[in-house]
Amino acid sequence: xxxxxxxxxxxxxxxxxCGVFTRRxxxxxxxxxxxxxxxxERGVWVxxxxxxxxxxxxxxxxxxxxxxxxxxxxxAVVTLTTAARLHGMPVPDDGAVHVLxxxxxxxxxxxxxxxxxxxxxxxxxxxxxxxxxxxxxxLDCLAQLPPRDGDRLLAWAGPRRLVTADVLDAWRAxxxxxxxxxxxxxxxxxxxxxxxSPAEDLLHDLLRGAGITGWxxxxxxxxxxxxxxxxxxxxxxxxxxxxxxxxxAHGPDRFQxxxxxxNGLVGAGCTVLRYTWQDLTLRGAAVVGEIRRTLARLLPAGx
Numbered sequence: 001x002x003x004x005x006x007x008x009x010x011x012x013x014x015x016x017x018c019g020v021f022t023r024r025x026x027x028x029x030x031x032x033x034x035x036x037x038x039x040x041e042r043g044v045w046v047x048x049x050x051x052x053x054x055x056x057x058x059x060x061x062x063x064x065x066x067x068x069x070x071x072x073x074x075x076a077v078v079t080l081t082t083a084a085r086l087h088g089m090p091v092p093d094d095g096a097v098h099v100l101x102x103x104x105x106x107x108x109x110x111x112x113x114x115x116x117x118x119x120x121x122x123x124x125x126x127x128x129x130x131x132x133x134x135x136x137x138x139l140d141c142l143a144q145l146p147p148r149d150g151d152r153l154l155a156w157a158g159p160r161r162l163v164t165a166d167v168l169d170a171w172r173a174x175x176x177x178x179x180x181x182x183x184x185x186x187x188x189x190x191x192x193x194x195x196x197s198p199a200e201d202l203l204h205d206l207l208r209g210a211g212i213t214g215w216x217x218x219x220x221x222x223x224x225x226x227x228x229x230x231x232x233x234x235x236x237x238x239x240x241x242x243x244x245x246x247x248x249a250h251g252p253d254r255f256q257x258x259x260x261x262x263n264g265l266v267g268a269g270c271t272v273l274r275y276t277w278q279d280l281t282l283r284g285a286a287v288v289g290e291i292r293r294t295l296a297r298l299l300p301a302g303x
Contacts, residue, residue: 010045010055017128019058020067022051049097050111062086063126065097069111070129076101077123077130079114080144083137086126090156091141092149100132116140138163139171142187143180151197154187158196158218159230165191194218199244200232202280203287207233210288212295214238225268229261238298241265241272242291244280271298 011029014021026036026045039045045053048060052068062085066078076099083098084091096112105113122136132140138157142150157163168188172181194217195201204217219234221227221241233242262272271294279287 008055008057014054017067017071018061018064019054020048020052020064020071022053022071024051025071026053047109050108062093065110066126066129066131069097069099072108072111073099073101073105073113076113077118077132078126079116079118079132079137080140083132084141084153086131087134087137089134089138089141089153091145091153135163135167139168139184140180142168143178143184145183147183150183150187154190155197155200158191163187163191165189194232197244199277199280202277202284203233203242203244203275206280206284206288207291210292212288212291214295215242221265221270225265225270227261227264227268229265235295238295239270240291240294240298241270243272243274245274245276 010019011021011025013025013029023036023040026039027033031039036045040053043056046056048054049065049068050072052064052071054064058064062082065082066086069076069078069082078086078098079100080098081091081094082096085093095110097110098112098114100116100118101113102115104115107113118132118136122133123130124133125131131137138153141153142157142163145153154163165188168184168191172178172184172188175181190196190201193201193204195204196218200217207215214237215233215235217233219231219236221229221231221234224236229241231241232244234240235242262274265272273291273294275287
């Protein structure tokens with residue numbers, strides 16, 4: 001135990017808790033109450049969430065947030081965007097640490113409690129911390145995120161087959177009156193139509209408005225081409241793939257995968273057209289014209 005303030009010293013237990021600890025753990029490690037208070041007042045140790053503390057130089061992370069929640073309320077389950085970020089989902093950081101609790105509790109700093117019901121089968125573990133499973137986490141976020149953030153999450157999850165319309169319908173049927181049911185119904189409708197994002201919706205509207213037929217949305221191309229790919233729009237007779245590019249659907253982590261997939265599709269005899277949101281909103285007529293010309297070139301006369 002340090003006799004003077006050592007900015008690098010923390011209770012040894014913090015090494016196993018992503019750098020997070022509590023005042024009680026600091027006292028157990030040998031400090032007296034005044035020494036703990038002095039470190040907090042001097043900014044040597046800073047609050048994480050709830051009862052959780054960390055050295056001021058400790059980088060903030062969602063894992064540290066989760067440990068702070070667990071150290072404060074050991075019976076809580078990390079949920080919503082905090083759980084989603086632990087699972088690697090593309091959701092915004094709203095600055096709060098969200099947990100499910102079995103009884104009402106007041107917020108403690110960044111720690112926010114929610115009283116939604118959960119079943120033990122919907123919970124997994126992140127080290128010592130209880131966290132909602134990815135499927136439950138995704139459903140909760142789709143139900144409660146603001147519409148724009150929910151659309152982005154659906155655009156990421158839909159092509160990965162992480163959720164289905166049937167799953168969302170079953171949840172709504174089992175939770176009548178839930179405040180997120182309207183958003184889940186909207187998401188289920190998108191999943192059924194194969195339009196996971198507003199951009200895909202717009203592409204479909206452009207094609208229908210132009211009277212272009214012979215296409216399907218959200219087509220699994222592996223059985224047809226041998227390439228592990230799902231097309232936003234697929235013209236089977238022409239072997240034409242039309243894709244909508246966007247960070248929400250594909251994400252920066254998918255850039256290389258998308259290019260590899262596209263090369264595989266071209267190698268399998270497909271033609272690939274890619275459009276952005278700007279293409280669809282500012283030059284929709286040009287997009288439709290290009291698709292028409294491509295179909296005319298690829299399809300034999302009379303087909």
